[in-house]
Amino acid sequence: MSASTSSLAALAPTGRDARLLMRSGRYGGHTAGMAPGHVQGNLAILPKAQADDFLRFCQRNPKPCPLLAVSEPGDPALPTLGDDIDIRSDLPLYRVWRDGVLVDEVEDIGTLWRDDLVSFVIGCSFSFEEALLEAGVPLRHVAEGRNVAMYRTNLPTVPAGIFQGPLVVSMRPMKAADAIRAVQVTSRFPQVHGAPVHIGRPDLIGIADLGAPDFGEPVAVMDDELPVFWACGVTPQSVVMAAKPSFCITHAPGCMLVTDWLNHRIASF
Missing domain, CATH: 3.40.1640.10 (PSTPO5379-like)
Incomplete structure (x- = not known):
């Protein structure tokens, strides 16, 4: 820690x-x-x-x-x-x-x-982050003492009454082997978002610049890493907007x- x-x-x-x-x-x-x-x-x-x-x-x-x-x-x-x-x-x-x-x-x-x-x-996601760290998967934003980076996407949510809007995701950079392990670990925790919703190219889900998150703080993604995206509990704020x-x-x-x-x-x- x-x-x-x-x-x-x-x-x-x-x-x-x-x-x-x-x-x-x-x-x-x-x-x-x-x-x-x-x-x-x-x-x-x-x-x-x-x-x-x-x-x-x-x-x-x-x-x-x-x-x-x-x-x-x-x-x-x-x-x-x-x-x-x-x-x-x-x-x-x-x-x-x-x-x-x-x-x-x-x-x-x-x-x-x-x-x-x-x-x-x-x-x-703080719950599954603890499980990831225990499994030996490093988390850069934790190591740097930053809030996780969060982004609005072009992925729609399923409407209900007045509530609708884009999905918000949180992003953690990982090497490929760690990303595979992260899928396995977080799948065990559906009550705290479960497995990732997207891995790799952010442009495919409407994110133009990983260095400019809509919420939280940016973290670097190294050349040998993939951005891994999880559904995020800040989504209701996007929906409220x-x-x-x-x-x-x-x-x-x-x-x-x-x-x-x-x-x-x-x-x-």
Whole structure:
């Protein structure tokens, strides 16, 4: 692990430690490396009027939107994911959207909370990254302490109600042998995006410049490496831009909900 990852692990060794750190306002950065072994989740919060459509959207698009939990309307708790979760304060940074436009980034959404809001927690690739590292597959963005690079593609999602838009992917550069191993490892984790959706030429999925990601930070792809692309939980933010719901809250990319679930418990085999 990098020094930054090691320090984050020491700062928050469990999911509850991580959540309390966010809730107290003592940390506002990305959560990669926090609470080693614990499942992290992407977040989308929508009014109840759009929640049924979004639920169907997730069901129809399980690669980018594998659902871990859905809250009751107006309830900030998610008891199936951990004790004492308060979705209004337990992430380091939130994004606020109005009519499909990003209008703010805030560390707490208590003042924005409403009785009709429904929270959706979606699986995150941080879980399979841990499995990749354990399998000896190097990850450059982790070694460099960067947020993973994410890109909008020309691959459509399956619509549901108002929700539709392009798939977002995350990219990790790998040598060919490591890419093959990565397919094997990540196939075991369908609840956190599963196997890659594309390997090699980014232009075939509408990505013009790997050096200019739409979200996250760029990493170099060496001459002996292939870019490997996974469906990404930032896809709902791309969909929100296209669908333009009147109000939505998401996580800021890389700033996840850290749960009490354990990564090894969600492996399918």
